[in-house]
Structure formats: C-alpha cells, structure tokens
Amino acid sequence: MPDENVIIAVPTEVGPEERAAVGFDDGSRARIDLTDERAAGLAEILAGLRDLRRPAYVELDAATGAVVELRIPHVSRVARVMTLDEDVVAVQLELSHARHLLRADTDGYEGMRDLLRRSVEDGTVLVVTEDDRHHIIDVRPSRWEIEWPPPVRQQLPRWLRWVPEPLVPVVRRVFHLSEDALSWLLWWLFPVSGAKARQVFDALNTLSCHPVNVPVPCIPFLYPDDGCWGRAHEMTRLMKGMSVRPRKVWIEGWLGPATRNNPSCEVFWGWHVAPTLRVRRWLWIFMARTEVIDPALFGGPVAQSTWKSVQNDPNATLTPSSASIFYLWGSVTDPDNSQTEGVLATYRLHLRNRSLSPSGPPPYAHCPV
Incomplete structure (x- = not known):
C-alpha cells in the first residue's frame, strides 16, 4: 500500500x-x-x-x-543483524525475544536493512513494523524516546543510592551477586512438593488472557511469540505470594518450539525466560530437581531438561538468575513493577489484534501440538 x-x-x-x-x-x-x-x-x-x-x-x-x-510496531534499538542467506536477514531487537525476518523481496529492503545495521552501530531507536509471521514490512527512525535500560542507579536499593557514580557498576555487581547467592541458597534448601508446584502452575494458568477481550490483569500466555520477560516477572511476583521461592532460567539459542497458539504452529526466538521451582522428589531435598513453570509452552510444571529440549536447539545455553532480574542483560530490575505492567499491556494488545485477524483467536485446531 x-x-x-x-x-x-x-x-x-x-x-x-x-x-x-x-x-x-x-x-x-x-x-x-x-x-x-x-x-x-x-x-x-x-x-x-x-x-x-x-x-x-x-x-x-x-x-x-x-x-x-x-x-503494533516495535520501538527499540537493534541488538543484532544476521544474514541467513542472500534472501533473508534475521534481526534481534533489544526489546523483543522474537526472531524478526527481513526478506529481500520486501519493498525497500536495502534501505531497511541499512537502518537496522546502523542501529546496531550507533544505538538509533527504530520503529519496526512486521506482519503476523514476524516478517518486517517497515523500518524507520523513531520520533519517540525510550528509557531502556533504566539508569543504573535506579537498579540499586534505596539505601545504596549514595554510592558515588564511578563505583556504581562495581557495587551493583556485588549487590546482585550477593542477592543471587542468597536467592539460590533459599531456593535449594527449601524445595516444594510436586503437588505444590502443580498448585502454583494451575493458579497462574487461570490468569491466562481470554484472547477476545484480554481483561486486565490477565497474562497473555496465548501470545507466545514475544513478551516472555514480562510474563515471567509477573509470575514470579505472584508466586512469592503463594509462599514459594521462585528463580528464573534464561535460554539463548536458535529456538523454535511448536505451539498451538500461533497460526504457523511454531514460534521462533533468540532467547526465552520462565520461572523455576526446586521440586523435591519423595521427602529428600537432595533428590529435588529444577522444574519450570511455563504456561506458554506446557500444561503443567516440567523438568528443566524437558523445557530446554522442546525449544529445538541442542546447543542452546541456560543461565539461571534470581527472580528479581527483569531483563538478564545488564541485570535490569523492576522494583515497582511498572515495566512489567507495560510489557503485559503491550502483548495483551498483540493477542487481541491476532484474534481479529483471519486466523481468529488461539488456540488453533490445525496445529498438532
């Protein structure tokens, strides 16, 4: 057009x-x-x-x-541009875990490709629009500013805000390492039962958005394409209120899990994140295992190895973190939950928009999963 x-x-x-x-x-x-x-x-x-x-x-x-x-366009800097072959360029945006594709037969291909590459070099914020298959159709410089990542000083607790600016990165690193160590110790020492893990999963899954009206404060599990870091952070916040100690696991790779919640029956990611619980087997804490709570992919808690395997990249890497980490790269936190709410609100709209498409609302019966 x-x-x-x-x-x-x-x-x-x-x-x-x-x-x-x-x-x-x-x-x-x-x-x-x-x-x-x-x-x-x-x-x-x-x-x-x-x-x-x-x-x-x-x-x-x-x-x-x-x-x-x-x-609904993405407003983001570009993290990486990869040439897959002479006809396709894969794009990783800072504010998205989906894999976005720019095809050579798209009108304006060369100009859009150059803008994307320039953003990697100079940090230009772009407005990137794509179709429902995440094929990029428009790229242009943004007229709007984004505050990402938040200033480092905001990621420290209030009682550490007095730290001189040159020391902030060091103090921030030490603080988050200490926090992560304590989080891991409590998570390891106090595993939950399998029944409790199932109860937690079911409670979270009941909050899944209805795809047609997406009522707040639902969680858009039925839009697995993007927004996982917001879903994971909201889940861990709610899990803490259920008297459990969650952590998170982040996976990076060339990911492509099957799903019934995308018209193509699969999604493609550069990374993904979900909450974890340490779940005891029988009565022994030494027999406990890590299980992942991910209603976007499964109908119940699953072993971490299972969660990794369905994402179809045997070379993918896993990185555990404390539940407080909102965005892994830079150890970004979200103490007031404002960024989480923004991510959830955005992807509720994506889910609503998909439901208006010719494919209709998910799940899709033609998908075999």
Whole structure:
C-alpha cells in the first residue's frame, strides 16, 4: 500500500462508537468503519495504544480513510543483524525475544536493512513494523524516546543510592551477586512438593488472557511469540505470594518450539525466560530437581531438561538468575513493577489484534501440538 495511505503515529483520540474517529499525534486522522466486524476490537486496541503512548501502524482505505489494517510496531534499538542467506536477514531487537525476518523481496529492503545495521552501530531507536509471521514490512527512525535500560542507579536499593557514580557498576555487581547467592541458597534448601508446584502452575494458568477481550490483569500466555520477560516477572511476583521461592532460567539459542497458539504452529526466538521451582522428589531435598513453570509452552510444571529440549536447539545455553532480574542483560530490575505492567499491556494488545485477524483467536485446531 502506498505510503500516503499509511499512518505510523501514536493515537491521541479514539472517538465514541457513533463517530469512530481516530486522531494521531502527527495530526493525521482516520476512521473506523462501523460496518467492519472488527470495529469494536480495532477501537479497543487503538485506545490501548493511546493509553500506553505507543505508536500504531495503520493502513487506510484510499477512498474512505477507514482503517483496513492495524499493526503494533516495535520501538527499540537493534541488538543484532544476521544474514541467513542472500534472501533473508534475521534481526534481534533489544526489546523483543522474537526472531524478526527481513526478506529481500520486501519493498525497500536495502534501505531497511541499512537502518537496522546502523542501529546496531550507533544505538538509533527504530520503529519496526512486521506482519503476523514476524516478517518486517517497515523500518524507520523513531520520533519517540525510550528509557531502556533504566539508569543504573535506579537498579540499586534505596539505601545504596549514595554510592558515588564511578563505583556504581562495581557495587551493583556485588549487590546482585550477593542477592543471587542468597536467592539460590533459599531456593535449594527449601524445595516444594510436586503437588505444590502443580498448585502454583494451575493458579497462574487461570490468569491466562481470554484472547477476545484480554481483561486486565490477565497474562497473555496465548501470545507466545514475544513478551516472555514480562510474563515471567509477573509470575514470579505472584508466586512469592503463594509462599514459594521462585528463580528464573534464561535460554539463548536458535529456538523454535511448536505451539498451538500461533497460526504457523511454531514460534521462533533468540532467547526465552520462565520461572523455576526446586521440586523435591519423595521427602529428600537432595533428590529435588529444577522444574519450570511455563504456561506458554506446557500444561503443567516440567523438568528443566524437558523445557530446554522442546525449544529445538541442542546447543542452546541456560543461565539461571534470581527472580528479581527483569531483563538478564545488564541485570535490569523492576522494583515497582511498572515495566512489567507495560510489557503485559503491550502483548495483551498483540493477542487481541491476532484474534481479529483471519486466523481468529488461539488456540488453533490445525496445529498438532
């Protein structure tokens, strides 16, 4: 679709149903066709993006100005660009664990590829839009700032904020190592029973978002494509309230688990994270094993080795961490849960948007998993 029929901007006004007018922060206007069966859903997603102050990618009907396609772009720096072959480039974004692909037959391929590579070098924040298969269709410099990662000083407890700036990285490292050691010791010494692990899993799984109305504070397990770090952090927060001591396990590799919650029946990741519990077998703490709580992939707690194997990369690496680590690289924490809430809100909208697509809401019966 020509660029004049595309708006990439933050919604600022989503009119009442009888008007269905949409305004954007660049002055653009659009309308929602009330005869479109997706009308209510489109309005909800645009209102959600307005509240999050995140941009929308909107394709318009040239004749009527009505919304015909709505996508939710990523606003992020680029961590890595990999050439898979002469026709495909794989992209890893800082704020995404999904694997994004740029194909050579995409309009504007060379310009988008160059922008992505430049972001790796100079840290330029980009707006990256893709289709539901994570094929990139648009890349442009962002007009919006992102605060990522949070300032290092904010990652220290309040009683350590007096530390002089040159010493902050060292103190932060020592603090997190000490915290991680204590977390591991308590996790190891006090395993839970298998029944308790199952109870915890079931309690979390009941919070899974219904794909059509995604009510807050549900967790979007049915959108496994992206957002795992937000799901994992929310789960560990809730697990602590269930009198258990969770940790997390992070996996990095060329990951491709099967799933019934994506129309393609599989997802592709560069990394993934989920909570863990130490679960005793019989009555002995020395016979306990690590089990992963991951409702996005399984119907119950599973051994860590099983969790790794279904992601289909035997060379993948595992890194354990304390539950307090929100984002592994940089040991980013989220003490007030604000970043977690932002991630969950964003991917609830992704799930809602997928449910409006021709594929309909997940799970998908044609997937064999």
